Amino acid sequence: MGMNTDVGGGTATREAPASLSRKDFVSDQEVRWCPGCGDYAILAQVQRVMPTLGIPRENIVFISGIGCSSRFPYYMNTYGFHSIHGRAATLATGLKCARPELSVWVVTGDGDGLSIGGNHLIHALRRNVDLKILLFNNRIYGLTKGQYSPTSEFGKKTKSTPLGSIDYPINPVQVALAAEATFVARSFDRDLNHLAHIVERAAAHKGSAFVEIYQNCNIFNDHAFEHFTEKDVRDDRTVYLEHGKPLVFGRGGDKGIRLRGLHPEVVALGDGGSTEELLVHDERARDASLAYLLSHLDYPEYPIPLGVFRAIQRPTLETMMQTQVDQAVQKGGPRDLDALLRGRETWTVDA
Amino acid sequence: MTTDIRSGAVAGKPREALDAVTIRFAGDSGDGMQLTGTQFTSTSAVVGNDIATLPDFPAEIRAPAGSLPGVSGFQLHFSSRDIRTPGDEPDVLVAMNPAALKVNIGDLLEGGMVIVDTDAFTKGNLAKAGYDHNPLDSGELSRYRVFPVNLTTLNANALAETTLSKKERDRCRNLFALGLLYWLFDRPMEKTVRWIQDKFGKRPEVADANLRALRAGFNYADTVELFTTHYTVDRARLEPGTYRSITGNEATALGFIAAAHRAGKTLFYGSYPITPASDILHELSMHKEFGVKTFQAEDEIAAMGSAIGAAFGGAIALTGTSGPGLALKSEAIGLAVMTELPVVIVDVQRGGPSTGLPTKTEQADLLQAFFGRNGECPVPVVAPATPADCFSMALEAVRIATTYMTPVLYLSDGYLANGTEPWRFPTTESLPDLRVEHWTRAEGFMPYLRDQRTLARPWALPGTPGLEHRIGGLEKADITGNVCYDPDNHHHMVSLRAEKVARVAESLPPLEVFGPPTGRVLVVGWGGTHGAITSAVERLREEGLSVSSVHLRYLNPFQKELGEVLGGFDKVLVPEINLGQLRFLLRARYLVDALGYNRVRGKPLKIHELAGHIRSLV
Ligand code: SF4
Numbered sequence: 001m002g003m004n005t006d007v008g009g010g011t012a013t014r015e016a017p018a019s020l021s022r023k024d025f026v027s028d029q030e031v032r033w034c035p036g037c038g039d040y041a042i043l044a045q046v047q048r049v050m051p052t053l054g055i056p057r058e059n060i061v062f063i064s065g066i067g068c069s070s071r072f073p074y075y076m077n078t079y080g081f082h083s084i085h086g087r088a089a090t091l092a093t094g095l096k097c098a099r100p101e102l103s104v105w106v107v108t109g110d111g112d113g114l115s116i117g118g119n120h121l122i123h124a125l126r127r128n129v130d131l132k133i134l135l136f137n138n139r140i141y142g143l144t145k146g147q148y149s150p151t152s153e154f155g156k157k158t159k160s161t162p163l164g165s166i167d168y169p170i171n172p173v174q175v176a177l178a179a180e181a182t183f184v185a186r187s188f189d190r191d192l193n194h195l196a197h198i199v200e201r202a203a204a205h206k207g208s209a210f211v212e213i214y215q216n217c218n219i220f221n222d223h224a225f226e227h228f229t230e231k232d233v234r235d236d237r238t239v240y241l242e243h244g245k246p247l248v249f250g251r252g253g254d255k256g257i258r259l260r261g262l263h264p265e266v267v268a269l270g271d272g273g274s275t276e277e278l279l280v281h282d283e284r285a286r287d288a289s290l291a292y293l294l295s296h297l298d299y300p301e302y303p304i305p306l307g308v309f310r311a312i313q314r315p316t317l318e319t320m321m322q323t324q325v326d327q328a329v330q331k332g333g334p335r336d337l338d339a340l341l342r343g344r345e346t347w348t349v350d351a
Numbered sequence: 352m353t354t355d356i357r358s359g360a361v362a363g364k365p366r367e368a369l370d371a372v373t374i375r376f377a378g379d380s381g382d383g384m385q386l387t388g389t390q391f392t393s394t395s396a397v398v399g400n401d402i403a404t405l406p407d408f409p410a411e412i413r414a415p416a417g418s419l420p421g422v423s424g425f426q427l428h429f430s431s432r433d434i435r436t437p438g439d440e441p442d443v444l445v446a447m448n449p450a451a452l453k454v455n456i457g458d459l460l461e462g463g464m465v466i467v468d469t470d471a472f473t474k475g476n477l478a479k480a481g482y483d484h485n486p487l488d489s490g491e492l493s494r495y496r497v498f499p500v501n502l503t504t505l506n507a508n509a510l511a512e513t514t515l516s517k518k519e520r521d522r523c524r525n526l527f528a529l530g531l532l533y534w535l536f537d538r539p540m541e542k543t544v545r546w547i548q549d550k551f552g553k554r555p556e557v558a559d560a561n562l563r564a565l566r567a568g569f570n571y572a573d574t575v576e577l578f579t580t581h582y583t584v585d586r587a588r589l590e591p592g593t594y595r596s597i598t599g600n601e602a603t604a605l606g607f608i609a610a611a612h613r614a615g616k617t618l619f620y621g622s623y624p625i626t627p628a629s630d631i632l633h634e635l636s637m638h639k640e641f642g643v644k645t646f647q648a649e650d651e652i653a654a655m656g657s658a659i660g661a662a663f664g665g666a667i668a669l670t671g672t673s674g675p676g677l678a679l680k681s682e683a684i685g686l687a688v689m690t691e692l693p694v695v696i697v698d699v700q701r702g703g704p705s706t707g708l709p710t711k712t713e714q715a716d717l718l719q720a721f722f723g724r725n726g727e728c729p730v731p732v733v734a735p736a737t738p739a740d741c742f743s744m745a746l747e748a749v750r751i752a753t754t755y756m757t758p759v760l761y762l763s764d765g766y767l768a769n770g771t772e773p774w775r776f777p778t779t780e781s782l783p784d785l786r787v788e789h790w791t792r793a794e795g796f797m798p799y800l801r802d803q804r805t806l807a808r809p810w811a812l813p814g815t816p817g818l819e820h821r822i823g824g825l826e827k828a829d830i831t832g833n834v835c836y837d838p839d840n841h842h843h844m845v846s847l848r849a850e851k852v853a854r855v856a857e858s859l860p861p862l863e864v865f866g867p868p869t870g871r872v873l874v875v876g877w878g879g880t881h882g883a884i885t886s887a888v889e890r891l892r893e894e895g896l897s898v899s900s901v902h903l904r905y906l907n908p909f910q911k912e913l914g915e916v917l918g919g920f921d922k923v924l925v926p927e928i929n930l931g932q933l934r935f936l937l938r939a940r941y942l943v944d945a946l947g948y949n950r951v952r953g954k955p956l957k958i959h960e961l962a963g964h965i966r967s968l969v
Contacts, residue, residue, distance in 0.1 A: 027821070029833070058816045063660070066824075073821050074834065079813040081663060082823025083656070084686050090648065090656025091663070095813070097644055098619050098661035098668075102813055120656070123649035321646075325639045332640030337612050340638065341605060341776040343595045345542070347397050351591040 020051035027077040033068060038189035038215035042136060043075055045196045050078075053203050055103050062105045063092045065112035067143050069136035069215070072107040086117025089124040092131045093317070100318040103203070106133040110151040111141050114170055118150075125179035127317040128207045134199075135172055135212050140221035158220075172212040173295040173309060177288045182207040184291065184309040188214035190229045194240070194306065201308060207316050228304050237299050241307030246278035249303045257302070264293065266302060283311045368583050371430035372536065373438030376528070377455045378447030379416050380409060380423045383525035387445075388425025390529055392771055394542045396596040399586030400429040403882065404771040405437035405955065410626070410709045417479040422454045431585035435737070435882030437770065439957040444495075445528055447471060447502075449480035456492070465495045466531070468524070470503035498577055502527055509567035513560045523564035530568025537583045540565060592775040599738035599767035600627070602774065603671075603697060604634035606745025608641050611667040614749065614785040619666040621646045621657035626709040627765040628671045628699040651679035655696070659683060662692040663822075665789065665812040667749055671697035674716045675706065678723065684758055685724045688848060690822045691799075691808050693752035693759075695745075700764040700878075702953045711953025712765035714878050715929035720760040721907060721936070727845045729852040731755070732907040734762040736881035739774040741767060744904060746783060751855055753787050756807040762906070764928075766879040766955050793817025798832035806851040808832075853908050862910040866892060866899030869919035872968050874900040875945070876926055877933055880956050884926055887962040896969045903933070909940070917943045922968055924948055926961055 025047040033039045050060065060078040064070035066085035073080030083091050088106045096104045106124075113121050113135045124131060140158065141147040147160040151172065155164040176184045183205040187198040195213065202209035214225045228237035239249035239257065247257040248269070256278040257264050264279065282290060291309040298304060329335070374391065378384045385406055396402050405426040414421030428438035440460040446452040448471040459465065472485055486492060487499060506527040510520045526547075533540055543565060551558035572578055597605075611618035620643065622632045636645040644666075648654035654670045662668035672680065677698045687694045700716045702708025720732045731751050735744040741763060752759045790796060790809035798820040799808050811818040820832065828835035829843055864873075865885060876884040881902045888900040901916055903909065917923055917937070925934040926948035934945045948964050950956060 029821075056816065058819060059814055061813050073823070076821075078819050080819075080821035080823075081660075081690075082821065082825065083659075084682055084824050087652060087656040087683060090653040091660035093648075093653070094619065094621055094646070094657030094660025094662075094668070095664045096660075097646055097657070098617060098664040098666040099813065102664070119649055120653055123653065321644055325642055325644060328639035329642070335612065335641050337609060337641070337779045340608065340641070341779070342593075343597070343776075345393060345397060346593050346595045346776075347399055348593045349399065349586070349589045349591050 020057060022047050022051060024057060025050045025077050027075050029074045031075050032071065034219050036218040037068070038138065038217070039069060039072070039136065041189040041192060042134070042195065042213055042215060043072065045192055046134075046199055047076070049196050049199045049203065052200070053103075059101065060103045060105070061095060062107060063088045063095070064107040065109075065117055067109040067112045067141075068138075068217070069107055069109040070112060086112050086115070087120060088112070089117065089120040089131065089133065093124055093127070093129050096129050096131060096318045097321055100130070100322055104131050106131050108133065108135050110135065110137045110139060110149045110172070114150045114172060114175065118175070122175065122179045125176055125181035125208045125210060128182050128314050130207055130316045130318060132202045132209045133211065134202075135210065136215040137172055137212050138215045138217040138221055139224050140217050142217045142220055146220035171295060172210075174292065176210040176212075177292050177295060177310065180288065181210045181310070182314050183209035183311045185210070186212045186214070186306050186309070188225060188229055188306065189216060191306075198308070201311070205311060207314060228299050237303050239297070239303040239305050241281045241283070241294065241305050241309065243281055243283045243308070243311075246275040246280050248275060248278065255303075257297075262293070264297060264302065283308045285310075286312060365581065366537065366583055367580050368585060370432055370584070371428065371434060371438075372443065372582065372584055373426065373428045373441045374443040374445065374532065375424055375426045375441040375455055375458070376445045377422055377424040377451035378525070379450070380411070380413050380421050381416060382423070382447045383522070384423045384425050384447070387525045387529045388427055390543045390546065391532060391538070392427050392429075393596055394533070394538050395427070395429040395584075396594070396771075396773055397542055398538060400431065400584055401434045401587035401589060402430075402596060402771060402773060403428045403434055403437045404769075405766065406769045408710055415479070417448055417450055417476045419450050419454055419480060422451050424451075424455060429584055431587050433587060433589065435886050436955060436958060439959050445532065447524065447528070449477050449482055449486070452486065453480045453482065456495075459495060461494050463495055464498060465492060466498045466500060466528070468502035468528075469499045470501050500531070500571075500577065505571060506564055506567065509563050510560050513563065514556050515560050519557070520560065523560050526561045526564035527568035527571075530565040530570075531572045533565075534569045534572035535578055535581050537581050540569060589773065590775060594773040594775050596771050597739055597742075597774040597776075598630075598769055598771050599735065599741045599763055600630040600699070600769065601634055602739055602741035603735075603745055603761075603763060603768075604631050604638075606742040607667070607669055607695070607749065608635070608638055608643060609742070609779070609782055610746045610749035610785055611643070612641060612779070613746070613782050614667055614753065614787055616787070617666045618643045618669065619646070619658065619661035620644070620669045620671065621648050621654040621661070622671045623648050623651045623654045623676060625651075625673045625676050627701055627768045628673050628676075628697065630768070631671045631697065631699070651676040652683055655680040655683035655694075658694045658696075659687050659690070659692055662687070662694045663690075663813070665810070667753075668692075668694045669697065670694065671699070673699050673701045673709075674703045674719065677716060677719060681724045684730065685726060685728050686824045687758040688724070688728050688730060689824050689827070691756045693749075693756055693810070695748045695752055695759050695761055697761045697763060699768045700762060708953045710765065712879060712955065713928050713951065713953060714764060714880070715932065715951070716762060717877070717906065717929065717932040718935070720762055727849065729849050730758050730760050730907065731852055731855050732760045732762060733905055734878045734903070735767060736878065736902050736904055738767050738770045738772045740904070742774070746785070750783060750785055751858070753785065753810075754807065754858065755805050755851055755855055756810060757852060762878060764879045770879075789815070790818065791815055796820075797830050798822060799827050799830050801830075801847075806847065806854055856908040856911050859905050859908075859910050862901055862903075862912040862916060864899050864901050864916055867897070868899070868916065870899055871897035871920065872899075872922045872924055872965060873917065873920035874898065874924050874926065874965060875903065875917075875933065875937065876900065877903040877906060880926055880928065883956040883958050883961055886958045887965060890958070890962050891965055891969070896966065898965055898969060906933070906936075914941050917941050922946065924965060924968060926956055928952075928956065
């Protein structure tokens, strides 16, 4: 298959692609999300990042389930598969196993990926199939017009919960960490550079990459994230995780997070205050405990963490599967179908 | 030559030739009856008999020892003639305990032999089997020829010098019984000796004990006065050629490996463990040297999804399951229909509904295969007729899937899956060429263009420059494949998908009638009932009755000749292990007043019962 430069699973075949641009990734299909939907921003960032990855366009495949977000593949001028509700990860796994050289992306939502398809998400992550999974979390069912989702807040009033939801929500990052995903990150639809950066990081990761993207559904769940994404409050209510750096946030970096026992606490840094006793982020820790602890930080008690929670290396499913095949071929010599059909024991009936 | 074991046992005649014998080995699940039966089977195959087997084991892995639900059986029919079924009624029953006797004695031919381990007929075991007395002493077995053997004691004595524990020694009882049967039916022991050496190579003391048990059983039968005769069953006069024995699940696995090999492609098998299909997964996972990739998915839906993904990537994509799993896969099968991708779905049918009878056979998923999906969702359906035919139909399933770009349902059943028969295996070069041409030209490419003959759309693979395209479960516009809600387009596409499947008939071999093409009664069957139906029809024709049969290996679409064949007979009878599913389809399709013969007992049809029923119709 020519040279094999592993870029997060998308293998560059032949020569590096001749300078692709954003436009090369825009399909001829009219985009049909509601005007103002956060999905537009995500699409734009993904289209911006794609040409920078060095992967030939024909080696990229986007696979989705069902829901607003799952229309995504139609708008990408790559190979695409709009599958059925919740099952995108299963198709992606089969495809990646059959064709390890492809760069396979999964686009899913909070209902698609965590409700009907929760099982598949967990298993794709634990197997470390080299898939890039983008989960658009808008905390609502959009396509079916406004029922609460597994990430909707407790008590939320929706069409199907007129008296308020009595389900406790699930935290996507925690699910991914519990499944021992090797790459777990979070971004949102309103910081375009951060989003592009996280998509790039996911693409560069070899193994299952899980990215939760907070996405505003301005029709059924408008303002769901505004309390921390609005520019004027963002610095105080979010914390950007950076590997090897202390957890500092707030306007002008005036706050930090330190650990007291197992309890994180917010401390004021004051004038040029020391960051020495602050918690230092380590996305490469083998053990996911720190990442899990960070995943619990939530507004209003804490700032909401954004960025890469975890990024570790571990052999991927499709590579190990291929290795077993290659080794069997090496050991067994040339494939002798006749010998296989003959089996161990035969007898002859004479004419 | 005698043809009946009942006339045997003449003193002073050491060897007597029989045409055919049916033995049933029965014991506790832990007694190794499946193994004993399998060994007897391969030995009989190697000496040249025709064989057919019926393993019959409980769904519980280890039901309480000695209990009725814990009884495991293995029936073997071996013959010097051409046989097609594991036999209606055993001539010989080997019962390792009272429960095994109780469960199986009713099936034994009157006058048949019963070999029992008297040591196992303890008070406790009798009670567990629900006996308040010992049937060996009560005279209730007087219709049979009972051979009591204190097998456990004899076996333990034979192994007295070994270092094994008592429990381990007792575990060799089945080999003692096998040795005894080898003497009784004049079989060589070499094959089993080799097998033991192979299997227990790492534990020489266990290998030694098993060999001792086997020989002790043989010698015991040879020296004591218990059996006055032993029997021979000559080589069968099968078609000349080289044979091996094979089960349906093995043949299925080999068939798909061969198909992928002939297509020059990777075989991808995504599956979730389920009885009685799991052996296909086990078998395929052993053959990675053929580029086979097996994936044990998290559930049935994921297994189907992974196969669709692999098909999109250009692999020979396969998933396997049984009825409950097929139900779970339905929605995803619809996706494969909509996206027109070649995936083969193997359903090894078992007793239903729901969990049903997991280890028993049935044919009740036919209508599910036809109709068990939302929307107008046609899928070609094929069904092997015998264990070895599983191989040929696997190749056919792949041919249809890749030629017509469609999912294909392959209906095996528990009886075929676990049954064994001799197989005159083919050579690689005699197999069909299944190479596929993928679309590669960017110019003029549309994802839903149609081949004029087959109506297949192009199989364009990711990785091909210039063919980037999107497919999915939403309705497609003809040719462009774009999402399309237009009413007339939908009607057109629904019709087109149906027509595409109908056109598969153009590629099918002509339907063969067993017997004259016209007459009084036509018996129509499908799947694993082939042996019973053909044997019954053959028997009736020998009686001079006007009966023919056809056995359908292609169920959707039917072969083109079927309508005409049905019209050539006064009566049409459809025997099935369901309540009349093929009959329903034939009546709907051909307006024929087909009659049913339906026995849904989790067991194969019996030749003599079926023959009796057909006779009553003529
Ligand atoms: S319903 Fe909400 S999520 Fe869906 S497209 Fe409209 S705004 Fe976006």
